[in-house]
Amino acid sequence: MEKKSIKVSEQNNGKDVLLKVKDLKTHFFLPSGQIVKAVDGVTFSLEKGKVLGIIGESGSGKSVTSRSIMRIVEAPGKIINGEILFKGENLLTLPESEMAKIRGRRISLIFQDPTTSFNPYMTIGQQLIEAYRVHEKESENKIKEIIAQVFKLVGISDYEDIVKRYPCEFSAGFRQRIFIAMSMIFTPDLLIADEPTTSLGITIQAEIIEALNDVKERTGTSVIIITHDFGVVSQFSDDIFVMYAGRCVESSPKKELLLNPMHPYTIGLIRSVPLLEARKTKRLKSIPGFPPDMMNLPIGCAFSNRCEFAQDICFEKVPDLVEIRPNRKIACHYPQINYQTNQDTQI
Amino acid sequence: MLSTIIRRLLQGFIVICAITIITFIMLRMIPGDPSRTMAPNATEDQLIMLRDQMGINEPILVQLTKYIRNIFQGEFGYSFFQRANVIKVIAGSLNASIVLFGFALVLSIFFGLLFGIIAALKANTWIDKLFSSIAVVFQSMPNYWVGTMLILFISVKLQLLPATGYEGFKFSILPGIALSLPTIAVLMRNVRASMISSLRQDFVKAAKARGIPGYIILSRYAFRNSLIPLLTLLGSQLGYMVGNMVVCEYVFSYPGIGLQTLYAILRRDYYLVQGLVVILSGFFIVVNMIIDIGYTYLDPRIRKAQGGL
Amino acid sequence: MNFKTKLSNGIKYLQKNKSFSIGLGIVLITIFIAIFADSLTPHVPSKLNPKFKLLPPFWVEGGNPKYILGTDAIGRDLLSRLIKGIQMSVGISLFSVLSSILIGTTIGVISGLVHPSWLDSVLMRITDIQMGFPFIVLAIIILTMVDPTPFSCIIVLTLSAWPTYARVIRSSVMIEKSSDYVDAAKAMGASRARIAIKYIGRNLLPTIIPVAPMDIASVVITESLLSFMQIGIQPPLISLGNIMSDGRNYISTHWWITAIPGFVIMIIVIGLNLVGDTLQTTFDPKLKQ
Numbered sequence: 001m002e003k004k005s006i007k008v009s010e011q012n013n014g015k016d017v018l019l020k021v022k023d024l025k026t027h028f029f030l031p032s033g034q035i036v037k038a039v040d041g042v043t044f045s046l047e048k049g050k051v052l053g054i055i056g057e058s059g060s061g062k063s064v065t066s067r068s069i070m071r072i073v074e075a076p077g078k079i080i081n082g083e084i085l086f087k088g089e090n091l092l093t094l095p096e097s098e099m100a101k102i103r104g105r106r107i108s109l110i111f112q113d114p115t116t117s118f119n120p121y122m123t124i125g126q127q128l129i130e131a132y133r134v135h136e137k138e139s140e141n142k143i144k145e146i147i148a149q150v151f152k153l154v155g156i157s158d159y160e161d162i163v164k165r166y167p168c169e170f171s172a173g174f175r176q177r178i179f180i181a182m183s184m185i186f187t188p189d190l191l192i193a194d195e196p197t198t199s200l201g202i203t204i205q206a207e208i209i210e211a212l213n214d215v216k217e218r219t220g221t222s223v224i225i226i227t228h229d230f231g232v233v234s235q236f237s238d239d240i241f242v243m244y245a246g247r248c249v250e251s252s253p254k255k256e257l258l259l260n261p262m263h264p265y266t267i268g269l270i271r272s273v274p275l276l277e278a279r280k281t282k283r284l285k286s287i288p289g290f291p292p293d294m295m296n297l298p299i300g301c302a303f304s305n306r307c308e309f310a311q312d313i314c315f316e317k318v319p320d321l322v323e324i325r326p327n328r329k330i331a332c333h334y335p336q337i338n339y340q341t342n343q344d345t346q347i
Numbered sequence: 348m349l350s351t352i353i354r355r356l357l358q359g360f361i362v363i364c365a366i367t368i369i370t371f372i373m374l375r376m377i378p379g380d381p382s383r384t385m386a387p388n389a390t391e392d393q394l395i396m397l398r399d400q401m402g403i404n405e406p407i408l409v410q411l412t413k414y415i416r417n418i419f420q421g422e423f424g425y426s427f428f429q430r431a432n433v434i435k436v437i438a439g440s441l442n443a444s445i446v447l448f449g450f451a452l453v454l455s456i457f458f459g460l461l462f463g464i465i466a467a468l469k470a471n472t473w474i475d476k477l478f479s480s481i482a483v484v485f486q487s488m489p490n491y492w493v494g495t496m497l498i499l500f501i502s503v504k505l506q507l508l509p510a511t512g513y514e515g516f517k518f519s520i521l522p523g524i525a526l527s528l529p530t531i532a533v534l535m536r537n538v539r540a541s542m543i544s545s546l547r548q549d550f551v552k553a554a555k556a557r558g559i560p561g562y563i564i565l566s567r568y569a570f571r572n573s574l575i576p577l578l579t580l581l582g583s584q585l586g587y588m589v590g591n592m593v594v595c596e597y598v599f600s601y602p603g604i605g606l607q608t609l610y611a612i613l614r615r616d617y618y619l620v621q622g623l624v625v626i627l628s629g630f631f632i633v634v635n636m637i638i639d640i641g642y643t644y645l646d647p648r649i650r651k652a653q654g655g656l
Numbered sequence: 657m658n659f660k661t662k663l664s665n666g667i668k669y670l671q672k673n674k675s676f677s678i679g680l681g682i683v684l685i686t687i688f689i690a691i692f693a694d695s696l697t698p699h700v701p702s703k704l705n706p707k708f709k710l711l712p713p714f715w716v717e718g719g720n721p722k723y724i725l726g727t728d729a730i731g732r733d734l735l736s737r738l739i740k741g742i743q744m745s746v747g748i749s750l751f752s753v754l755s756s757i758l759i760g761t762t763i764g765v766i767s768g769l770v771h772p773s774w775l776d777s778v779l780m781r782i783t784d785i786q787m788g789f790p791f792i793v794l795a796i797i798i799l800t801m802v803d804p805t806p807f808s809c810i811i812v813l814t815l816s817a818w819p820t821y822a823r824v825i826r827s828s829v830m831i832e833k834s835s836d837y838v839d840a841a842k843a844m845g846a847s848r849a850r851i852a853i854k855y856i857g858r859n860l861l862p863t864i865i866p867v868a869p870m871d872i873a874s875v876v877i878t879e880s881l882l883s884f885m886q887i888g889i890q891p892p893l894i895s896l897g898n899i900m901s902d903g904r905n906y907i908s909t910h911w912w913i914t915a916i917p918g919f920v921i922m923i924i925v926i927g928l929n930l931v932g933d934t935l936q937t938t939f940d941p942k943l944k945q
Contacts, residue, residue: 031471070555070556072552072555072556074552100558100560101558102558103555103556103557103558104556104557104558104559105558108556108557109553109556111549111552111553111556112549113549116548116549116550117549117550117552117553118550118553119550119554119567119568119571119572120550120572120646120647120648121571121572121645121646121647122567130559130563130567131557131559134557134558134559134560134563135558166647166648168647168648179553182557361781362781362785365781365785366785366789369785370797373797373798373801374797376801377797377800377801378801379800483926483929483930483933484922484926486925486929487873487922487925487926487929488918488922488925489877489880489881489884489918489921489922489925490877490881491881491884491885491900492900492914492918492921492922495900495904495907495914495918496914496915496918498907499907499908499911499914499915503907503908586790589790590790590791590792590793593790593792593793594792594881594885597885608793609796609885612793612796612797612800613796613800620797624789624793627789627790627793628785628789628790
């Protein structure tokens with residue numbers, strides 16, 4: 001089954017690149033005639049077996065980015081520009097029938113709220129078997145063996161009883177585990193987790209992140225984790241990609257970013273995380289102002305009206321994304337190169 | 348589950364009793380004496396004898412208790428005018444009504460679902476707007492007028508189908524169409540609304556992300572999820588349809604139980620009216636009960652909450 | 657959100673809405689006709705004219721431009737009868753709906769506020785009976801019981817419509833009652849009656865307005881149906897329904913007597929439904945897309 005889709009992977013600095021997104025633009029064309037540029041020129045790449053954390057407030061375009069990769073953006077949204085190279089193949093030019101074969105098999109998407117992401121009228125088993133049979137014809141017994149394996153992967157041992165039950169019979173945290181298991185049924189190359197812990201309680205959050213980490217370690221799947229919570233990416237990612245108003249404002253390896261964030265927005269985000277910053281300033285700071293109104297963005301830098309370092313130019317010109325150091329990109333007229341977080345707060 | 352059924356049966360029984368008593372009392376309050384209508388030339392003495400035979404000389408309460416006691420023995424009384432057992436009279440016209448109602452119901456469900464699903468899939472396009480406008484028109488047309496216009500165009504001008512009477516299925520087509528139009532409109536609008544909201548659910552998006560093909564998403568995910576609100580709606584629509592059926596039978600002189608009811612009331616045929624009312628409301632109550640039980644069965648969340656079937 | 661901001665948001669939304677404007681236009685024209693019916697009729701509606709029996713509308717061959725919509729079997733001008741019929745139908749429907757609102761609100765507020773269990777269960781059973789009992793049968797029984805005057809028609813129609821209002825008012829009172837500010841008022845010692853009055857001031861209109869137009873629409877249809885079946889408004893009074901009923905015998909040869917009044921009812925009902933539809937979506941944010 002895989003022989004067909006495997007191509008020679010693109011070589012990039014000697015590393016194995018799995019996914020490369022180039023200048024992706026997904027805009028929403030509202031009936032009123034307004035255009036919301038939910039994703040407006042996003043570029044990043046992900047190596048095999050690595051974890052990329054995309055972080056931003058709600059409305060920053062992070063979820064639309066994930067849906068664009070899967071090509072399931074809902075009307076009136078439309079991908080209007082860019083390339084999404086997955087194992088060297090541009091997903092945006094694939095015919096829909098070929099794309100359908102990739103969804104759920106080579107790329108899986110985990111949703112935010114496990115209480116709504118299952119079909120309430122089908123048993124867990126029916127949904128898992130359906131998820132398998134959409135892509136492969138296989139006997140029910142063989143599929144059940146696979147289900148037992150993926151359940152073990154996320155730490156569930158007694159699958160026999162669970163598959164006979166309906167989603168409503170399990171807690172939210174457990175459902176999310178099952179959902180992760182379902183996403184792994186074909187051991188996809190890429191797992192996109194869109195706010196997988198946001199709707200869960202604090203202790204369950206940690207368990208789910210651990211389960212994701214186990215899955216990644218044992219299968220070598222690459223992961224994109226989308227969140228608004230620095231706590232999540234600081235535990236579980238290799239690179240971090242900060243989005244604001246549909247654009248990337250800063251991208252960097254995790255350690256560097258946590259030690260030395262440069263974009264005022266990133267600094268603001270880190271300052272608002274208790275674990276990372278509390279001991280230094282004694283006080284949590286929230287970013288002043290409101291998330292951007294996507295229908296009515298400022299003319300210059302989208303963050304300018306909330307930025308404590310903003311100068312005249314910030315209100316006039318959109319800053320370009322510049323690679324100021326290898327692997328470090330930033331889009332800011334006045335990057336805070338010397339800003340340091342408290343080192344001993346690193347996790 | 349069993350206790351739910353019993354509770355519903357009990358409620359339905361109380362409602363039928365209430366309806367029976369209300370009609371009984373109201374019928375006796377209608378001015379006019381059925382014995383006089385039956386035998387216009389009889390003398391006063393003959394009328395008294397006739398009324399005794401008919402059992403309408405005693406005080407209302409005595410009549411009522413007797414009537415209810417008889418019902419429990421399966422006796423629904425006699426029709427004064429048709430001089431036959433009420434059950435026989437009703438059975439004679441039931442067939443025509445069942446054909447009419449069944450045909451209208453099939454039309455309503457089929458076209459209501461079809462147009463509703465199409466409108467939901469094409470939401471906010473011209474197709475959707477066209478369908479929605481047609482639905483508003485269908486909903487706004489007086490039923491009896493639609494019937495009259497169908498008679499005018501299809502029967503009189505085009506001479507395609509018979510207008511009145513009942514001698515086979517083709518006599519049911521026009522009244523069936525007239526009866527189904529408003530229900531098609533209501534169903535269509537609700538199917539559209541609930542399909543649109545189902546299609547927005549997370550589990551539909553999740554299914555798409557799993558690569559599940561569109562037709563399965565439509566049937567097994569979106570439609571399945573819209574089914575329960577639609578069932579409830581259908582239950583209440585059936586009540587309107589029974590009322591509209593009476594009207595349609597009047598317009599098309601269609602000899603079903605609706606027309607039977609009208610004549611029975613106008614002739615003060617007490618026991619026949621009584622029997623017909625029990626049949627009409629009993630039908631509605633039973634259907635709604637089936638729907639209630641149906642959706643506890645359809646929704647695993649309710650089923651599990653009630654501790655299994 | 658209070659009623660004023662709701663209203664001003666609503667008005668902004670309505671101004672953009674085409675189907676609402678069409679509906680409102682129809683409704684306003686209908687009200688205008690109903691109010692000025694007596695000065696609008698070109699002929700005396702009840703005047704017989706043996707010379708011009710069964711004239712077709714003027715655009716049909718044989719029509720007479722003096723009788724724009726033609727005449728009926730005894731030579732009465734149809735347009736004039738139509739105008740008077742609109743007046744009667746609209747009048748009866750409005751009175752029925754107003755009295756339904758009055759009765760329904762009173763019972764709804766009492767039931768929602770005090771909710772004595774007997775009233776609650778009576779309301780529930782009335783709903784059941786109403787749904788299970790074809791209204792038309794009830795209407796025929798009542799109208800054969802009493803003289804079919806406009807007044808008794810209003811009573812029968814009120815009987816069909818009040819429980820709707822009782823139910824919506826009851827449920828919105830119950831929601832309101834459990835809200836925080838009412839708890840706060842209670843904590844400060846406000847009486848039930850005071851809360852009730854405050855409630856009525858705040859929430860009555862938003863609850864009734866979205867329901868009323870569609871309700872009037874269905875009452876208009878029911879009224880015309882009763883008259884059409886000759887158990888509602890009786891001649892010599894004119895209603896849209898009994899004009900059609902007169903024309904029923906001539907349907908194969910003189911279609912316009914039946915077709916035109918029915919068409920007029922349809923237009924009026926479309927207008928009311930369009931207005932009601934929009935109001936419902938405006939007042940109920942859940943339905944707004």
